[in-house]
Amino acid sequence: MSADLSVRNYSPIAQRAADTLLRSLGGFSVSLQIPAVSAGGDAAEIGITTQTYQQLPLSPAIFRRVRIPLSEGAPEKYELMISASAIEAQVGALQLTSADALFAQAAGVSVNGKFFLIEAIAAPEAFGQAYLYRLQLREALPQDI
């Protein structure tokens, strides 16, 4: 993550500007999938118990393809930019310590009903505070129902 180590006082201007830009460029709503019920025990650890997930709505966000796929069969990659204020709201609601803790729990992101896996996360900062979260996503391969 890029860090802004300036000693200026914090101002939410960068976060507000980012939110405005995200809304003006589409302002999608996406969902972060995180485990709904804490499943413990042998069965959960060896893949017998089905894990249930809850969808955390995140908005505004922008979703776009990173590049045109060059190789046959390779999964396409996408970039998702999410408002830092939306992430902060969910971190607060779930009483987590940081956005990293939230993303560490996430299984992936659902966009228009399609599931994507998170490959990398970056958070550009201004005044020492993240104003945007950039997620690199990969299309999840089809799974048996």
Added chain:
Amino acid sequence: MQNAKDTFYVTLRNRLATLNPNRTMLLRGVQRPGILVEEAEAVVPMLPADVFVLRWTALTADVNLPLVLARLDCEILYTTGGTQPASGLDRGRALEEMDAELLSLLSPNCAPKMNYTQTPPVQLNTPVFWSAADFTPVTTLRDRLSRSARVTVFAYQEPGEL
């Protein structure tokens, strides 16, 4: 084969909980010993640090025996960046600690095979046993040291077993 894989994992997990109760992780909202089966967890871009990750790879079967003998290769991966109080300067020591822990986890090299799909788990008639660990050289990526150990797990396929 699945019973053998499950038994191997649960045996190592229980031994780790006894050997080093401090090696824990928070995964899917649960605090548990620092060992996981890669194929039973969500896909992650980078392996978690300071935990053992079991990855099942090759499978061969010897059918010229009264019971089919399955040979499953298990790659045990682990990585560490040391501890924060030591600014990561103890990463070599942390890796060595994990090497020693893994050797202890794998000894003794057998366990009774269990069927964990039933509650409570049912003990089967044959054991699961495994070879000594074959360690790879350390891989350094920025501030992280990583190593893997390959273990071959043997198990007889009992009649009616999946």
